[in-house]
Amino acid sequence: MPILQAETTEPSHVGDSFVVEREHLEQLLQALVSRGYEVVGPTLRDGAIVYDRLTSTADLPAGWTDEQSGGAYRLQRRPDQALFGYAVGPHSWKKFLFPPVQRLWQAARNGKGMRILPAEAPARPKYAFFGVRACELSAMAIQDKVYLEGQFVDPGYKARREDLFIVAINCGQAGGTCFCASMNTGPKATSGFDLALTELLQDGRHCFLVEVGSVRGAEILPAVPHEPASDADRQQAERILDDTKHHMGRRLDTLGIKDLLYRNYEHPRWDDVTQRCLTCANCTIVCPTCFCTTVEDVTDLSGEHAERWRRWDSCFTVDFSYIHGGSVRTSSRSRYRQWMTHKLATWIDQFGVSGCVGCGRCITWCPVGIDITVEAGAIRASDSMKAPADQSEDSP
Amino acid sequence: MAPMLEQTEVAAPGPVPDPMLPMPYRIQRVRQETDDTFTLEILPEDSSSRFSFAPGQFNMLYVFGVGEVPISISSNPANVPLLKHTTRVVGTVTKAMRKLKRGEVMGIRGPFGSHWPVEDATGRDVVIVAGGIGLAPLRPALYRLMAEREKFRRIVLLYGTRTPDDMLYRRELEQWRGKFDLEIQVTVDRAASTWRGNVGVVTTMIGRAPFDPSNTLAMLCGPEIMMRFTVMELLKRGVAAECIYLSAERNMKCGIGFCGHCQYGPTFVCKDGPVFALPSIAAILGKAEI
Numbered sequence: 001m002p003i004l005q006a007e008t009t010e011p012s013h014v015g016d017s018f019v020v021e022r023e024h025l026e027q028l029l030q031a032l033v034s035r036g037y038e039v040v041g042p043t044l045r046d047g048a049i050v051y052d053r054l055t056s057t058a059d060l061p062a063g064w065t066d067e068q069s070g071g072a073y074r075l076q077r078r079p080d081q082a083l084f085g086y087a088v089g090p091h092s093w094k095k096f097l098f099p100p101v102q103r104l105w106q107a108a109r110n111g112k113g114m115r116i117l118p119a120e121a122p123a124r125p126k127y128a129f130f131g132v133r134a135c136e137l138s139a140m141a142i143q144d145k146v147y148l149e150g151q152f153v154d155p156g157y158k159a160r161r162e163d164l165f166i167v168a169i170n171c172g173q174a175g176g177t178c179f180c181a182s183m184n185t186g187p188k189a190t191s192g193f194d195l196a197l198t199e200l201l202q203d204g205r206h207c208f209l210v211e212v213g214s215v216r217g218a219e220i221l222p223a224v225p226h227e228p229a230s231d232a233d234r235q236q237a238e239r240i241l242d243d244t245k246h247h248m249g250r251r252l253d254t255l256g257i258k259d260l261l262y263r264n265y266e267h268p269r270w271d272d273v274t275q276r277c278l279t280c281a282n283c284t285i286v287c288p289t290c291f292c293t294t295v296e297d298v299t300d301l302s303g304e305h306a307e308r309w310r311r312w313d314s315c316f317t318v319d320f321s322y323i324h325g326g327s328v329r330t331s332s333r334s335r336y337r338q339w340m341t342h343k344l345a346t347w348i349d350q351f352g353v354s355g356c357v358g359c360g361r362c363i364t365w366c367p368v369g370i371d372i373t374v375e376a377g378a379i380r381a382s383d384s385m386k387a388p389a390d391q392s393e394d395s396p
Numbered sequence: 397m398a399p400m401l402e403q404t405e406v407a408a409p410g411p412v413p414d415p416m417l418p419m420p421y422r423i424q425r426v427r428q429e430t431d432d433t434f435t436l437e438i439l440p441e442d443s444s445s446r447f448s449f450a451p452g453q454f455n456m457l458y459v460f461g462v463g464e465v466p467i468s469i470s471s472n473p474a475n476v477p478l479l480k481h482t483t484r485v486v487g488t489v490t491k492a493m494r495k496l497k498r499g500e501v502m503g504i505r506g507p508f509g510s511h512w513p514v515e516d517a518t519g520r521d522v523v524i525v526a527g528g529i530g531l532a533p534l535r536p537a538l539y540r541l542m543a544e545r546e547k548f549r550r551i552v553l554l555y556g557t558r559t560p561d562d563m564l565y566r567r568e569l570e571q572w573r574g575k576f577d578l579e580i581q582v583t584v585d586r587a588a589s590t591w592r593g594n595v596g597v598v599t600t601m602i603g604r605a606p607f608d609p610s611n612t613l614a615m616l617c618g619p620e621i622m623m624r625f626t627v628m629e630l631l632k633r634g635v636a637a638e639c640i641y642l643s644a645e646r647n648m649k650c651g652i653g654f655c656g657h658c659q660y661g662p663t664f665v666c667k668d669g670p671v672f673a674l675p676s677i678a679a680i681l682g683k684a685e686i
Contacts, residue, residue, distance in 0.1 A: 104416050107460060113441070113501040114460050116418055151667065152415045152652040265683060292656030295649050299461035306461035308416075313655070320657060323647045324486035334685030342659065349662035 012218045015211070018226040019233050020197075022206035025083070026057045028167070028195075031223035032128040037165055040096060041130030042089070047075060049089040051096075054130055061086065068176040068249070068360065070369025081206065084199050087175025088133055088359050092288035094143060096127055097160050100312045104295070107306045114306075124156075128165035132193065134186030135178075135357040137168060139288030141192055145351045146291050165216060168193035172201075172240050176249035177360030179373055183252065185357040187244040193217070198237040209237045250360060252373040253380060254344075257354075260380055261345035265337070269378045274333035276368050281314035283362035283370075284339065289347075289355050292320070315339050340372060415652050418458045418503025419445070421479070423496055430562050433529055434494055435470065435482040441501065447477050450511035451536030452643060452671040456651045457481060458503030462492040466648040468533035468670070469507060474543065479504070482532040482564060508651040510671045512537040512615050513641060521550040521607040523635075525626050527598055527618020528557050531564045533643050533670070534617050538572070545576045552579040552605050556598030556622065559584050560591050579606060598622060602629040609634035615671075617643040624682040627674060640674040661686050 012018065020028065032039050033055075041054045044061045054060065066086045067074045078085050106117045132140075144161065147154040168189035171178075180186030189196045194217035198209040209229055212218045284290040294313035299306045313320060316335050321328035329335050347355030356372065363371045421438040428434050436457075440447060449469050458464040465487070471480035485494050496502060514537050522541060526534050541551055557563050563582065572578045581601050583594035594601065599622070612635050616623045623642045630640055646665040649655035658665035661680035663672070680686045 105414075105418075107503070109460060112499050113422070114420055114503070116420065116503060118414060118417060146654065150653055152654070154654060155414050262679065265680075265686075291654070293649065294655065294657070295464065297461060297463045303461060308464075310416075313649075313657075315656065315659075321647055323645065324484075328646070329685045331685060338659070338686075346659070346662040350664065 012212050012221050014214060014218060016218070017209055017211045017229040017234060018221065019200075019229050020208045020210050020224055020226045022083075022208070024225045025208060027224045028220070029054065029057055029130060031220050032130070032165060032167075034223075035220070036126055037128035038125035039128045039130050041167075042084070042086075044075070048073060049075070049086055051089075051091040051093065051129075057083065060084070060131070065173070066175065068364045070177070070363050070371050071366055072369070073364050080201055082172065082199055082201055084131055084169045084197075085172060087171070087173070087178055088136065088361060090286050090361065090365055092286065092359075092361070093129055093132065093136055093140065094288055094291075096129070097140070097164070098143065098147070098154075098157055098291070102156065102310045104308045104310050107308075109304045109306075124159060124163075126163040126165075127160065128167065130167045131169045131197075132166050132189070133169060133171055133180075133359070134189040135180040135183070135359040136288055137166070137189055137192040138180075138183075138185035138357040139359070142289045142351065142353055142355065142357070143291060145353070165220075166193040166195075166213075168196040168213070170196060170198040170237070170241055171244045172199050174244050174247045174249055175360055175364075177363040177371075179248050179250040179252050179358040179360060181245045181248045181251070181358070182254060182373075183354060183356055183358035188241045189213075195220070198240060200233065200236055200240070202236065207233075209233050250358075250363065250371070250373045252356075252358065252376055254354065257376065257380075258345040258348045260383060261341045261376075264379050264383060265341075267379050267382070267384075269375060269382070270333045270337045272378075273336050273370060273375055274331065276370055277332050277336045278367060279316040279332045279335055280367060281316040282365045282367060283372075284314040284316060285312065286361040286365045287343075288359060288361070289343075289357065290314075294320075315342070336370075340375060343372065344376060415505070416650065418456070418464070418505050420501045421504045422501050423498050424478070425498060426494075426496065429482060429564055432486075433482055433484045433562075433564065435480050436493070436496065436502075437471075437478060437480050438502065438504070439479075440477050440504075445477050447479070447507070449473055449476065449479075449507035449536075451514055451540055452511040452533055453507035453509050454533070454651070454670060455479070455481065455504050455506030455508070456648070457483075457489075457493065458505070459489055459492045459496065460502070463489040464503070464505075464649075465489045465493075466508075466651060466666070468643075470532040470535045472539040473536050474539065482529065482535075484529050505651060508666055510667075510669055512643075512671055513613065513673075514540045517541070517613040518547045519611075520548065521552070521612040522548055523552045523554065523602075523605065523607050523612055523614040523630070525554045525598060525602070525614065525616045525618070525623075526556070527622040528562060529564065530616075530618035530622075530643070531555060534615060535565060537615060538578075542572055542576050542578070549611070550579065550607055551577070552581070552607055554581050554583075554598055554601045554605060556583045556585075556618070558586070560587050560593070581605065597625070599625040599629050602626065602633060612639060614640045615643075616641065620644075620682070627681065637674045637678060641671055642674065642677075643670045644672060644677070645670065 147157040171187035193213040343355040420441040425437040646658035
């Protein structure tokens with residue numbers, strides 16, 4: 001365990017940027033640990049880069065990258081020892097902020113009555129996310145709208161979200177299925193973080209440009225050896241991000257996309273995609289914004305004790321729309337249409353933003369490689385009902 | 397660009413109330429309404445409950461260990477905290493609910509959702525079109541209308557059921573008809589030869605129902621296909637789309653906009669509905685599998 005540095009430097013401020021050498025990144029991680037955070041971040045497991053607990057920067061996938069395309073994900077060795085030289089994997093941070101399975105409450109029968117016992121306040125971990133991509137920050141802001149910014153607030157999500165420390169990482173390369181540039185969500189983290197890193201690897205030097213995004217971020221910096229960033233450092237970071245932006249694996253034209261999809265509920269493309277879609281729900285599970293859940297009620301054998309659990313659900317199941325007498329969306333055509341129209345169109349009416357951040361997970365993890373950018377593009381290309389003066393910009 | 401949440405440095409004071417936590421209510425009475433419908437009358441165990449609701453809103457009803465279902469409130473909003481829920485036995489939870497007895501306790505969360513625009517009907521004719529159990533969420537609106545009968549012009553209830561025996565709240569409706577100048581027209585899908593009323597779908601009654609289309613507010617609740625054709629008939633008679641309200645129904649797991657199940661096009665039925673003004677859903681009404 002490295003010894004924390006004495007606080008010798010001038011206090012830093014939101015918006016300041018510094019350089020931290022590769023070997024000192026460990027101190028940042030340990031400073032978070034020593035402040036009681038459970039640090040989670042990218043690590044190698046089962047042939048993929050997933051998000052899990054980090055005990056040191058040695059757990060990061062140094063020297064690895066990924067190759068992604070429709071229905072394909074492969075890890076590859078990098079020629080260098082970059083710590084963040086890959087795109088997003090199958091996990092997203094939602095599994096920490098809104099766990100896949102949660103007990104909501106318990107109830108005990110007492111005579112004819114019942115007592116409802118709130119889920120015991122768990123010794124909840126205070127999370128620090130280490131290596132959050134810009135698209136993922138947008139995804140969190142979108143889930144905030146669901147759980148925090150409406151009429152009702154989810155108390156568990158609120159507590160975890162408020163405690164959260166975010167170390168963002170600006171993307172040094174675009175993945176094969178990335179299209180954050182189209183969705184205006186990346187590749188640079190612009191807000192919603194405590195610290196944002198850009199990995200700089202040049203001429204044998206390996207360091208991080210660190211941007212301070214919050215008071216909390218500024219407060220932790222004295223524990224990490226750092227020096228003020230030079231203009232050259234900042235320019236190098238800008239060049240990297242500019243390069244990433246221009247090498248997106250995918251692009252999506254969002255101009256007027258809400259009305260495009262609203263007027264194409266009966267487009268033949270939905271019949272085409274239904275020939276390929278397995279309704280396996282992978283896209284909804286890997287999506288960082290998908291939030292649908294269901295509940296399960298259970299009792300013990302005595303029947304005196306009941307519990308209510310909430311778990312992730314998917315609009316791709318037939319059960320999802322079940323109402324007395326049958327399901328509303330029985331065809332796979334209608335279920336794919338529901339999902340994609342929700343992501344790209346109805347979400348805008350519901351929450352004021354698109355439900356898609358362009359992370360590309362749904363493309364990579366679709367077992368048959370269905371590509372939301374291609375499907376939306378196909379509908380646009382043969383939009384028979386095109387409104388003549390449709391220049392309205394309703395995309396976010 | 398998605399706006400980002402600023403990292404809050406200070407936690408909000410006090411714990412956030414958990415909207416998923418049911419409140420215990422004790423059953424005062426179970427009333428069999430028709431062959432497959434029943435009404436539970438319930439009172440909160442917490443005597444300090446300040447529960448109030450608006451006509452058209454619903455509650456999530458929990459049966460111990462079995463599950464939870466959204467059921468509209470069908471009682472008089474002036475009689476809170478006493479609540480009545482008329483329910484049709486259609487699934488696991490409603491079957492278990494039917495077996496509950498007076499004195500037993502169930503869980504209630506609510507009230508949720510939008511409500512009938514009863515106040516907007518002041519000075520106008522009111523046309524209520526109900527199909528089957530669709531009358532249940534409209535009954536609180538009828539209580540309101542009857543309570544201030546003089547504020548409204550003609551009030552017409554067009555009610556369609558499968559058979560004469562499937563009519564809900566029969567005695568109450570007859571009392572209102574006698575006492576408050578409420579025009580009631582009933583039609584059934586099928587009936588024995590002793591039935592002397594209308595046979596046929598409820599939409600056929602709209603053409604000759606006594607109301608002034610230019611000054612009418614319409615409230616509809618029933619099967620989706622019934623509401624769709626009712627809307628067509630009302631529009632045909634000249635009722636403006638923005639004066640037509642309907643109550644939609646979808647699967648719900650939370651009632652508060654978290655679970656996603658009740659999505660109906662761009663809306664969540666649980667929070668944007670269940671009562672919608674026609675223009676807000678006109679584009680998707682009748683579209684299959686939305």
